[in-house]
Amino acid sequence: MLLQALRIALRSLKVNKLRTALTMLGIMIGVAAVIAMVSVGAGAQARVAEQIQSLGSNLIIVLSGSSNAAGVRLGQGSQTTITEDDASAIAREVPLVQVAAPSSRGNAQVVYGNLNWSTGIQGVTADYFEARDWPVEVGRPVLQEDVDGATKVALLGQTTALNLFGDADPIGQIIRIKKVPFTVVGLLSRKGQSSWGQDQDDVILIPLSTAKKKVLGVSQANARSVGSISIKIRPDEDMAEAETQIRALLRQRHRLQPYQDDDFWLRNLSEVLQTQEESSKVMTYLLAAIASVSLLVGGIGIMNIMLVSVTERTREIGLRMAVGARSRDILTQFLVEAVTLSLIGGVIGIALGIGGSNAISALAEWRTVLAPSAIVLAFGFAAAIGIFFGFYPARKASRLDPIEALRYE
Amino acid sequence: MAIIATEELGKDYHLGPHTVHALRGVSVSIEPGEFVAVMGPSGSGKSTFMNLLGCLDRPSAGRYWLDGQDVARLSRDQLATVRNAKIGFVFQMFNLLPRTSALENVELPLLYGGISSRERRQRGRARLQAVGLADREHHHPSQLSGGQQQRVAIARALVNDPAVILADEPTGNLDTRTSVEILALLQRLNRQGLTIVLVTHEPDIANYASRRLVFRDGRLRTDDHAEPLDAVEALKSLPEEDEAVA
Numbered sequence: 001m002l003l004q005a006l007r008i009a010l011r012s013l014k015v016n017k018l019r020t021a022l023t024m025l026g027i028m029i030g031v032a033a034v035i036a037m038v039s040v041g042a043g044a045q046a047r048v049a050e051q052i053q054s055l056g057s058n059l060i061i062v063l064s065g066s067s068n069a070a071g072v073r074l075g076q077g078s079q080t081t082i083t084e085d086d087a088s089a090i091a092r093e094v095p096l097v098q099v100a101a102p103s104s105r106g107n108a109q110v111v112y113g114n115l116n117w118s119t120g121i122q123g124v125t126a127d128y129f130e131a132r133d134w135p136v137e138v139g140r141p142v143l144q145e146d147v148d149g150a151t152k153v154a155l156l157g158q159t160t161a162l163n164l165f166g167d168a169d170p171i172g173q174i175i176r177i178k179k180v181p182f183t184v185v186g187l188l189s190r191k192g193q194s195s196w197g198q199d200q201d202d203v204i205l206i207p208l209s210t211a212k213k214k215v216l217g218v219s220q221a222n223a224r225s226v227g228s229i230s231i232k233i234r235p236d237e238d239m240a241e242a243e244t245q246i247r248a249l250l251r252q253r254h255r256l257q258p259y260q261d262d263d264f265w266l267r268n269l270s271e272v273l274q275t276q277e278e279s280s281k282v283m284t285y286l287l288a289a290i291a292s293v294s295l296l297v298g299g300i301g302i303m304n305i306m307l308v309s310v311t312e313r314t315r316e317i318g319l320r321m322a323v324g325a326r327s328r329d330i331l332t333q334f335l336v337e338a339v340t341l342s343l344i345g346g347v348i349g350i351a352l353g354i355g356g357s358n359a360i361s362a363l364a365e366w367r368t369v370l371a372p373s374a375i376v377l378a379f380g381f382a383a384a385i386g387i388f389f390g391f392y393p394a395r396k397a398s399r400l401d402p403i404e405a406l407r408y409e
Numbered sequence: 410m411a412i413i414a415t416e417e418l419g420k421d422y423h424l425g426p427h428t429v430h431a432l433r434g435v436s437v438s439i440e441p442g443e444f445v446a447v448m449g450p451s452g453s454g455k456s457t458f459m460n461l462l463g464c465l466d467r468p469s470a471g472r473y474w475l476d477g478q479d480v481a482r483l484s485r486d487q488l489a490t491v492r493n494a495k496i497g498f499v500f501q502m503f504n505l506l507p508r509t510s511a512l513e514n515v516e517l518p519l520l521y522g523g524i525s526s527r528e529r530r531q532r533g534r535a536r537l538q539a540v541g542l543a544d545r546e547h548h549h550p551s552q553l554s555g556g557q558q559q560r561v562a563i564a565r566a567l568v569n570d571p572a573v574i575l576a577d578e579p580t581g582n583l584d585t586r587t588s589v590e591i592l593a594l595l596q597r598l599n600r601q602g603l604t605i606v607l608v609t610h611e612p613d614i615a616n617y618a619s620r621r622l623v624f625r626d627g628r629l630r631t632d633d634h635a636e637p638l639d640a641v642e643a644l645k646s647l648p649e650e651d652e653a654v655a
């Protein structure tokens with residue numbers, strides 16, 4: 001019976017081709033808009049999620065140097081105010097902290113064979129990898145013994161490895177950083193761009209102690225000073241609370257009076273990104289909601305045309321009833337017709353939406369993500385619109401009085 | 410046993426405070442194989458009576474047995490099923506589905522009887538052949554003459570092997586010769602055993618039936634039997650030229 005209804009529906013849709021096409025247009029545009037808009041929103045979300053991933057979760061970073069009264073931060077490391085001891089104190093005294101890893105950064109020329117490459121040199125301790133969620137892809141990380149013994153070992157970021165070694169295996173090779181030979185012991189996994197667009201894989205990690213002695217130099221004021229501390233907070237702990245406790249501890253250790261500004265810079269970057277993630281989610285919902293309005297308008301178009309169709313075909317309905325169609329046969333026929341309209345419109349709309357989403361990413365160079373769930377959802381939504389807006393006209397048809405319908409002019 | 414039996418059948422229409430007594434207690438019995446003409450002036454209740462016989466409406470009073478089944482108190486959907494199984498309708502305006510082939514029009518009642526598509530096709534073709542339109546099965550109504558369209562409608566009324574054919578002014582839109590041709594077809598079917606009830610206000614047409622029911626003010630006034638005219642004979646005396654007009 002349903003198949004029969006489908007055949008009848010297709011025939012009647014074919015009779016009024018232009019009208020059918022115009023009615024479908026509403027649903028088509030609606031579905032296409034939902035898919036394209038959701039893909040734009042999902043693209044933005046994916047970008048933020050990636051940044052969070054690359055940053056490391058639950059990360060708080062303390063940088064040396066102050067934000068002065070005017071709120072303008074002097075360059076990083078302009079005042080070397082934080083120390084390795086601050087890092088151990090944070091790890092020891094703030095229970096929310098899982099690990100606190102001090103590190104110092106500088107730039108240097110690196111030579112391998114006749115190739116050379118200018119890159120960032122990061123002096124790190126064994127905890128750094130855990131703090132930054134940065135696993136080693138091949139080889140081994142910097143170990144406690146390396147830091148204790150100031151060994152000349154190095155781990156390469158993916159970009160650095162590519163520039164110095166190409167496709168060759170760098171492990172075990174000797175590179176020279178500021179003319180000091182280092183053995184490459186590991187290759188870091190890819191981390192991608194940071195949220196401010198910096199290539200995080202253009203780096204070499206060496207033991208912090210070695211960095212101070214051989215590459216970056218030691219601060220005259222304090223041999224224990226470092227450029228930054230990467231702090232990983234235990235999972236599911238309150239980041240804001242951790243931030244408050246760390247700030248209080250550092251201010252106490254640095255003997256700052258209440259009227260004095262911080263002499264360090266403390267950033268909870270994952271919080272910033274989480275806020276961004278939230279807002280990109282909200283944006284996705286908003287875009288989907290706006291696009292849904294056009295789908296709704298398309299649905300009203302279907303209802304309008306179905307009502308016209310029921311009126312036009314009153315005599316046909318009367319005849320069908322006279323020869324034995326029950327109310328539900330008529331209901332099914334018109335419902336199937338409405339749903340067919342919306343589903344065909346939906347399928348074309350999906351194609352348009354996918355095309356539109358690709359066009360947006362190509363022309364506007366926005367990242368878009370076509371989630372299959374969004375497509376299924378839009379299609380289901382189109383079907384639901386067909387049923388919802390087709391139901392009233394169909395019910396109206398099914399309730400006609402056969403005698404009056406047969407007599408209708 | 411009677412195919413149609415009514416007992417004090419009544420129908421009232423309520424128009425605001427007014428009540429129209431369209432039918433006031435009609436008792437009639439129609440045997441299998443009868444060819445009955447229902448007559449009467451406009452507003453006398455002919456259509457109301459036919460709508461009740463056709464199970465398109467329910468009576469306000471009285472009882473109605475169709476083919477032995479009491480159908481006066483059935484629900485809307487039960488009536489639809491009864492119509493599908495027992496009744497064939499022929500209308501003044503033909504009421505064929507536009508842009509639909511003759512064959513598919515004939516098959517339509519079978520669609521609602523849950524008949525397989527192969528059997529529908531087979532029975533549809535057989536009925537089209539019975540009304541002499543086997544070679545027109547793919548024609549749409551707009552490609553057929555009025556007489557041909559009414560033949561398709563008769564084939565459609567026959568397709569379910571109904572207990573009775575109900576025809577409300579079936580020749581009202583046809584010229585004289587075509588009307589008589591349609592009556593010849595109905596007479597032939599009647600001789601094969603089909604029961605026919607036909608509404609007409611033209612005595613000329615009623616002469617081809619073997620029994621006449623005359624209504625006045627919602628009551629059955631006359632019920633008489635008469636020797637019917639033979640439509641085939643009548644055709645011979647009608648001028649051939651009318652064919653071109655049809």
Ligand SMILES: Nc1ncnc2c1ncn2[C@@H]1O[C@H](COP(=O)(O)OP(=O)(O)O)[C@@H](O)[C@H]1O
Pocket residue numbers: 422423424429430431449450451452453454455456457458
């Ligand atoms: N749906 C209706 N509502 C109100 N009155 C009706 C309706 N149908 C018929 N009538 C009235 O019932 C009476 C009989 O009508 P009808 O059976 O159509 O007569 P006929 O077919 O003999 O011309 C008329 O007075 C008519 O006005």
Ligand SMILES: [Mg+2]
Pocket residue numbers: 455456
């Ligand atoms: Mg009438």
